[in-house]
Amino acid sequence: MAEHILQVKDIKVRYSSIPVIQGLSLAVDPAETVCVVGANGSGKSTFLKAIMGAVRVFDGEILFQGREIKNLKTEEVVRTGITYVPEERMLFTALSVEENLLLGAYTLNDKERIQENLQFVYSFFPRLKERRDQATLTLSGGEAQMVAIGRGLMSNPSLLMLDEPSLGLAPRLVDEVLDTVRKLKREGMTILLVEQNVRESLEIADRGYVLQTGRIVLEGTGEELIRSDVVRKAFLGI
Amino acid sequence: MDILVSSLFAGLLIGMVLAMVALGLTIIFGVMEIVNFAHGEFLMVGMYTGLLTAQATGMEPLLTLPVAAAAGFLLGIICYFGFVKFVIRGPMVAQLLGTFGLMIFLRNLALLFFGAEDRAIHQGILVGKSFNIGMGVIAPATKLAAAALSVIAFWAVWLVINRTKIGKALTATSLNPQGARYMGISTERMNALAWGIGGGTVTIAGALLVNFWSVNPFIGLLFTMIAFAIVALGGFGSVSGAFFAGLAVGVITEIPGIWDFLTYIFNFGWMADVPMTSLKYMWVYLAYFVIMIVRPRGLFGWKR
Numbered sequence: 001m002a003e004h005i006l007q008v009k010d011i012k013v014r015y016s017s018i019p020v021i022q023g024l025s026l027a028v029d030p031a032e033t034v035c036v037v038g039a040n041g042s043g044k045s046t047f048l049k050a051i052m053g054a055v056r057v058f059d060g061e062i063l064f065q066g067r068e069i070k071n072l073k074t075e076e077v078v079r080t081g082i083t084y085v086p087e088e089r090m091l092f093t094a095l096s097v098e099e100n101l102l103l104g105a106y107t108l109n110d111k112e113r114i115q116e117n118l119q120f121v122y123s124f125f126p127r128l129k130e131r132r133d134q135a136t137l138t139l140s141g142g143e144a145q146m147v148a149i150g151r152g153l154m155s156n157p158s159l160l161m162l163d164e165p166s167l168g169l170a171p172r173l174v175d176e177v178l179d180t181v182r183k184l185k186r187e188g189m190t191i192l193l194v195e196q197n198v199r200e201s202l203e204i205a206d207r208g209y210v211l212q213t214g215r216i217v218l219e220g221t222g223e224e225l226i227r228s229d230v231v232r233k234a235f236l237g238i
Numbered sequence: 239m240d241i242l243v244s245s246l247f248a249g250l251l252i253g254m255v256l257a258m259v260a261l262g263l264t265i266i267f268g269v270m271e272i273v274n275f276a277h278g279e280f281l282m283v284g285m286y287t288g289l290l291t292a293q294a295t296g297m298e299p300l301l302t303l304p305v306a307a308a309a310g311f312l313l314g315i316i317c318y319f320g321f322v323k324f325v326i327r328g329p330m331v332a333q334l335l336g337t338f339g340l341m342i343f344l345r346n347l348a349l350l351f352f353g354a355e356d357r358a359i360h361q362g363i364l365v366g367k368s369f370n371i372g373m374g375v376i377a378p379a380t381k382l383a384a385a386a387l388s389v390i391a392f393w394a395v396w397l398v399i400n401r402t403k404i405g406k407a408l409t410a411t412s413l414n415p416q417g418a419r420y421m422g423i424s425t426e427r428m429n430a431l432a433w434g435i436g437g438g439t440v441t442i443a444g445a446l447l448v449n450f451w452s453v454n455p456f457i458g459l460l461f462t463m464i465a466f467a468i469v470a471l472g473g474f475g476s477v478s479g480a481f482f483a484g485l486a487v488g489v490i491t492e493i494p495g496i497w498d499f500l501t502y503i504f505n506f507g508w509m510a511d512v513p514m515t516s517l518k519y520m521w522v523y524l525a526y527f528v529i530m531i532v533r534p535r536g537l538f539g540w541k542r
């Protein structure tokens with residue numbers, strides 16, 4: 001196996017003494033797309049927040065590019081090259097599309113690079129270019145998600161973490177978002193994806209993990225998981 | 239007619255300074271959603287800084303601004319790291335009582351060092367001079383200069399907030415702190431910066447104000463309340479809102495003059511008997527009260 005870009009070893013998280021992540025290990029290799037699936041409340045978002053330093057991890061290790069990043073401040077984690085596109089999107093709704101995107105490049109100082117990234121995001125999401133001056137409050141759900149993902153790309157991350165990017169979108173838009181993930185993968189982006197659309201996302205992913213009440217119960221290639229009994233019963237309803 | 243124009247003009251002039259007084263309060267509220275009850279005491283610090291620097295160095299009082307700004311910026315940062323940072327972990331009531339305590343502390347410190355008596359600036363090239371603006375309006379030079387410098391300082395802060403990267407980060411922090419952290423913004427630093435700017439701008443206002451308003455250790459509360467009304471009128475956290483609300487409140491404080499004008503026009507005997515001047519600040523609160531009922535989010539909406 002190639003050297004892992006992200007390696008999580010046996011981490012534990014609790015919310016006021018209630019264990020939510022109970023010894024979770026996972027690895028992501030460079031240019032790989034890894035998908036985590038699990039039922040509602042199984043701890044997927046908590047896991048990503050733990051990597052981001054947004055919730056406290058009280059045991060285990062998180063190595064990113066060989067460096068221990070466990071319990072760094074969120075802004076320091078971002079500076080190591082990880083971006084997180086939260087489930088709630090967390091756009092700055094009073095600001096325009098472009099202002100949101102530029103905030104995504106906050107950790108960069110090179111103005112030319114920022115402009116290049118902006119053009120890249122606009123070529124990736126042409127609709128955002130049309131709406132660059134519009135306040136993000138007034139965007140449709142699909143467009144808002146594009147801004148959230150685009151903003152996550154603005155800092156040239158080494159690892160992009162997407163938390164249920166298709167949440168709350170109409171079926172056509174779900175396909176569009178998953179297509180975006182596919183395209184990003186083709187661009188060579190390293191992606192850690194959490195999704196509810198289990199079959200589609202496991203088809204995109206190189207590998208996947210199944211999370212159940214804070215533990216990994218199964219891991220394998222996307223195809224292996226789609227064919228597994230656990231996934232078939234719990235998520236595909238077969 | 240003259241009295242109306244000169245009242246309005248005087249109202250706008252003082253309004254420009256009041257906008258500067260309120261600027262820091264709205265910025266701190268915008269970023270941290272905490273009301274600084276010691277805001278007027280920060281202003282008092284600015285007034286004493288301006289006054290004492292001018293007296294100690296013989297410097298032109300209006301040129302003491304940078305000293306006052308630096309003192310206020312430091313004061314804000316020190317208060318944040320030494321005190322506010324811990325208080326915000328507690329419930330809202332603890333925050334209120336906390337900044338209230340800060341107010342008492344600063345007030346008593348001033349009492350200890352400077353005594354209770356009023357102090358005012360008596361020398362300076364502008365003191366005692368005034369300009370005839372035309373239409374019968376005569377404006378004291380110190381007020382004109384204070385208003386002009388307030389507008390310039392306000393504009394500069396507006397530019398920093400709206401046109402610079404750090405200003406955008408400050409705005410992002412005020413809109414969604416967790417989202418801001420996910421962008422790599424240190425919200426802790428932004429909070430401190432908000433307190434620094436908040437302190438630095440209100441002390442600038444203080445150093446301007448002291449040129450025509452005497453200072454004593456109890457001066458703070460009146461201005462805290464005025465600033466509070468301005469922030470509520472303009473919309474909590476709204477910077478441009480604070481400017482226009484400042485002008486409005488300035489004009490409102492001149493209602494006695496406007497009343498005189500109406501008395502003169504209508505010539506009702508009873509009108510002259512209303513003790514308008516003593517009711518000066520009541521109008522500010524009446525306006526505040528009405529706005530809170532009609533437009534609870536202020537004239538310009540929150541945080542923009």
Ligand SMILES: Nc1ncnc2c1ncn2[C@@H]1O[C@H](COP(=O)(O)OP(=O)(O)OP(=O)(O)O)[C@@H](O)[C@H]1O
Nearest residue numbers: 015016020038039040041042043044045046047087
């Ligand atoms: N701030 C919090 N305080 C207390 N409990 C929390 C908090 N956030 C999440 N939880 C609990 O932790 C568990 C895992 O939540 P998490 O949001 O990580 O689940 P998830 O897998 O992302 O679910 P979903 O698919 O609904 O997004 C849930 O039981 C949830 O109720």
Ligand SMILES: [Mg+2]
Nearest residue numbers: 044045046087
């Ligand atoms: Mg979730």
